Amino acid sequence: MIFWTITILGLYLVSILVVGVYSGHGAGKDTESFFVANRRINWLQESMAVFTTTIPAAALVGTIGLFYSGGANMLGYLISYSFLMPLTYWYVGSRLRRLGRARGYQTQAVFIGDFYQSRYLRWAVALAGIAFSIPILMTSPVALGYLLNHYTGIPYAAGVLLFIVVAAVYTLKGGLRAVANTDIFHGVLLLLFLVGVIVTVVLYAGGIVRVLDTPKAVVSSSGPGLELFVAWIFYVGLGTCVQPDRAFRMFAVRNESNLRNGVIISGAMVGLSGLSFLIIALSVHAYAPDIKQTDTTLATGLELAAPWLIPWFVMNAWGGGMSAFTAGLLSVANIFIKDMFEPWYRRRHNLAAGPESDRPIVFAARIFITCMIVITAGVSFYPPPFIWSLINITLGSLLQFLPMFALGFLWRRVTWLGAASGWTVGVACMFLWSFVFKPPFGPLAGVDALAVNAVVLILVSLLVPEDQALKDQREVLRKLATSDVDSKPAFSAAGLAN
Template identity: 20%
Template sequence: MTGDLAFGGWSGVLIMAVYGLIMLAIGLITYFKNKNIRESNTEYYLGGRGLSVMVLFFTFYATQYSGNTIIGYAPQGYRIGFEWLQSITFMILVMVGYLLFAPRLYVLSRKFNFITPSDWLATRFRSKGITILGSILMLYGLGNYLLEQLVAVGQGVSGLTGGTVPYQLCVVFFIVIMLIYSWLGGMRSVAYTDTMQGIALLFGVFILVIGSIVYFGGLPSTADYMATFTPEKLGVPETDGIVGWFSMLVLVLIGASIYPHAIQRIFSAKNEKTLKNSLIGMAWMPFVTTGVILLVGIIGINAFPDLGEMESEKLVGMMANAIASENLFFYWAMILLFGGIIAAIISTADSVLLTFSSVISKDLYGRYINPKATEHKQIFVGKITGIIATGILLVIAWYPPATLYEIFVLKFELLVQIAPAFILGLYWKQLHSKSVFIGMVVGTIIATVMTFANITPFGIFSGLWGLLVNLIICVVGSLLFNISKSEKVEVDKVIGL
């Protein structure tokens, strides 16, 4: 093989076609095996609450580790160096966040037949304001996350093919595939494709890091290069960097653990033991996924020096393309990586789209706009609005407005504002509904203004400042104003386990 060998041509097209056909086949098989899938919210959005340990583990894994991890995290490691070790830490903290509420919320989801995360808010607080605002914040986070995946698809394929396959064409192709199988099979299709995609992702990541070490010299040569040319990426960050590090850990601990699509997977577990076993397996994934991707980003500093911010977004594709140029084995290994990365990105996008549709159809349309709508009609409305939302985001993704890391952070700034209602509501019976709503409103306004004005006092993310004020209002308001006797009775019915 010669040094100028690149991806593209029939090999790249073949892998794209094969993955697309497999996803479509899963959607068709699921549809024909479950004809009532169009008639029931439980079947369509939760897979009948029957996901096994392996399927639940891989749908958690493929959802948690996707475009923002593979395509976005390596460039961030390239840009800031070993400071990006925090990516391993915050992925561990996400699991800690789940354990704060997932087992208890699962029990309640079975007791009250929750379909969406907003069902919990509506059942716990019986407040129209909290339910609607919470749903809107979830939709913002989900829309932002879906945008992240669409950008990642384009950046990944564009880099991996050396520009042979246009960015926009890749995005459109995989969006169409995703919409078809999600429309046909709902959560079952999504979970089964996630299993395939999670396995492909694990394989691809390890082949990439092995090839990077073999052909780019690994960490020793990269560390020597960094010490000479970019010592700031090798040393301990300044005080502002450390504060930013810890604020990121807190932001992700809270924000990622209350991802609406992850919560919907909690509701989909076959039983509590299945949920706990899948989360135990997930506890190991930060080391074998995020840690490995960090190595790729660090090695890239030496392999492709002096890349600009947007140029570095294509780092993974550039490294895979260079490795493929070395010999026939790595050529085909990187072709498989190419398919695995795209499949993994789509696995997150389909999960996000499914939950986005469920919030629109069940929480807003079915609960407030047309309460008499059948579940079949709710599902249809969710499918249509999902397509419309994807089309709008596709227009934005056509020329991405920011790096994947910036998009990744932005979704948490507002999503974390639902945390007091979501987590405190599980344990504190005296939580005052009006205080929760006011706190959520004020926190959202503060986070929005500070985010768009780029105000980050002491290097702490604006979403955390909003959350701090939000939490103070919730706690102080609940201590000053007692809930009524009738509210106490209703709350005791919900969380008086």
Template identity: 20%
Template sequence: MISKIDSAIIIIYILGLLVIGWFLGKENKDQEDYFLAGRSMPWLPIGLSVAATMISANSFVGAPGWAYNAGIAPFMVNIGVPLAIFFVVYTTIPVLYHLKLTSIYEYVEKRLGISSRMLTVIGFLVNSIIQISSMVFVPALILQRITGWDLKLIVPIVVLSSIIYTLLGGIKAVIWTDAVQMVIMWCGLIFSIGLILKGIGMGFFETIAVAKESGKLAALDFSLDISKTNAFWASLFGGTIMWIRYFGFDQGQVQRILTAKSIRGVKNSFMVSAFIMNILYFLFLTIGILLFVFYKGKEFTSSNDIMIDFIVNHLPVGVVGLVIAGAFAAAMSSIDSLLNSMSTVFVKDIYERFFSKDHQEASLKMSMTVSAVWGVVIIIFTLLGFSGTTKSVLETVGSYISYISGPMCGAFFLALFTTKANDKGVTGGVVLGFFITLMFGKYAGASWIWKPAVGLVSTYSVGYLLSLILPSSKTEEEIKEYTVLGLRKKLLDSGLVEEDGVSIVPLKMDKYT
């Protein structure tokens, strides 16, 4: 059972988040404040928030479990992150920033039409429900092991804690609490590494040498075997597409980036988030390798149990509370961000588009109510979708969302990089692209990481061909400024090429790019 000291640390931590949410929420007056913080946020907490969302509790527990079995090779999944960041900063983000959007799916309707917008909205919501449910599951699993309580009790507690401070403070609370939670995560990480080494009784490099002898440091695999998840080519192509969707076309990430005061803040936020995210992920994998030596290669029924067993059975009083708070920090930094973004998308893309009289802006009260309803959906999906999984939860989530990443990327690529794509063509392309990805996953015997690439290529190809055949409701002149090349020409012709000394033009190299 957890000690009173550890319980106190966790309770103080959660109460602290609620206080921050309440304090920041006092200034929220309307929807713009709730969803975009009045576009006034400094870049550093934004960057920390984006990184914190990706390094969720899945990484805190799932990454060590994955590395325990597969070694350092799972880091290959992240080699596409720098390429993805370069791509979105160089091409797509200037377009979305220029339009001053609240939901990036508003862009899809402006450029293509309502059918494509609804498909990308559905893709985002399904993707987010899968991700956020897994992020709830991990800390709930830890608490279950410690307390013996039923998941049906623990999951609502975890979700409700996140809902309350998200409702109280909106996106401002999300970003600032994520920044605080990043610090907590680092503390939990450092304590874990130090105590594992102390338990092994060897120095860091001696321990790594033992892991190397067991084959845990083999990272580069240039095999063309498509069944391997961590092979170089799979990670380079499939992984990069997955990260482009994440950083460039996912409301959860782009919404926080668009709260920045300027384009300089946007680009700084991207760089900070990618840098910190990769370092943290690498260190979580390193913990898995150290635990392999600590447990002397002992087999576990579930890879998710490895880190949990270490926390529960091998950490001293006080540190247990800190590390569990770190796991909660990782979970809540992801839950709050996605919860706010799902609410944003539902309000802007569904409620205001179809149910609000004369498309009037939804009230702050309605926006908060939507957040609460999504919380209930998350609780239900978590209990149905993740109970009983024995694989690394990180790998399980990657497998689930890989079917969605490619078609979503394909829709945005068609919108941003062609003038031929139209609503009917892209709609058909997304549907058929998803079906092709589904068949590829079922019959090709390939790893899940290839699916985003297959989904992108099939969606783009089919969508483009259908757009040439099917009539468009928009003229080329109407859509030009919504493409990368069209906006570039417009900005260059008008002489508006910089903001605060930083380029706002797509396809323009600057020091950030």
């Protein structure tokens, strides 16, 4: 098995490098091509990107473990990703895509700064986007270094370095275009793997009737099981449209039709994954009901039912991890460069926007990504013990961006003070209920904080009047966000410079 694991993973990494480096050719000439692939991402690249970053290595390990212990109570995860994620992603994404095309936005922070005319919100979204993305970035090499070490004996440090170097090479070379094309590769392999695992473990468990003939195939109508069901409905899916590593691709999609197809297909693929997780977890539970460390559910299930699938498991875990890692790298670099470095650099050198002045900015982006990679390697060699807890806090904190985006487009009476107060209180509650007290309702602090955030936003917006000029400015952006921008020339930095 060691031989096959190393061989399959090796072939996979070589293929990824070829796809990434080849498709990323010429992507470094300006920030439009490096960060948003000239806004030419198609539905397949978009849907596979959302799919693979939503189902990373952590999902194959941790989420299947949650389904193993929670059974059908985890169907909130499925509802969240198949109903709320596509709805919010479409609602926010289609508007951000149009605004990005018309105004040249590449990050959410610039849009929020313009929309609410607030430097506080612009900096809050930018800094929080970087700070909260970093833990997600760090976990992939750590987890996959351990996984490779466990199944092949390859030293942990060597596994981490291999992961980081391969991901760095194609991300630095080709930016978003390379990452998007490798995501297609990751996504197709992951889908095939899930189908293969379902067939194998269901047959090994004695058939679908035996698998479903368990109390775990039913949702609890009270107690912690019901709390888990409800909390997951609002937890993961609602956050997708505001998580920087997924959301920055909204700006890159070619047109409305590609975004629509991408959103629906990603919802279908993540939905299929949710159903797969349930069936896999119930099947493993049927023939191995006493797994104590639920993170090992899939690995244990495969070791018993089909050890020949282990190399494919390792390969797909690496693929999911690589997708999440490269998306995180690009989005953090995008935020840092577009929201912080570029405005400062242009002011300092008195440069207008244009392709000539873009080259040093892309160079700076590559330097920044290299620095992030070095820091990630450092953290991976000495991983802090709380790195896994940070993921929950990260997801919950990113969720707090949702009201200012969704209600901003949806509700005309929203004000910048309401958005700023709601977000600040939401993040404060998130930390309070993560570190000091238990969340008042359900197990996930992020969901409770989201409710407080939304209520504060609405109350402050209703109670504190705002200057009419600010409202008019917001209305202009709302109208632009629903207008036909694809038939007009896209925003051009060069054109602006002229």
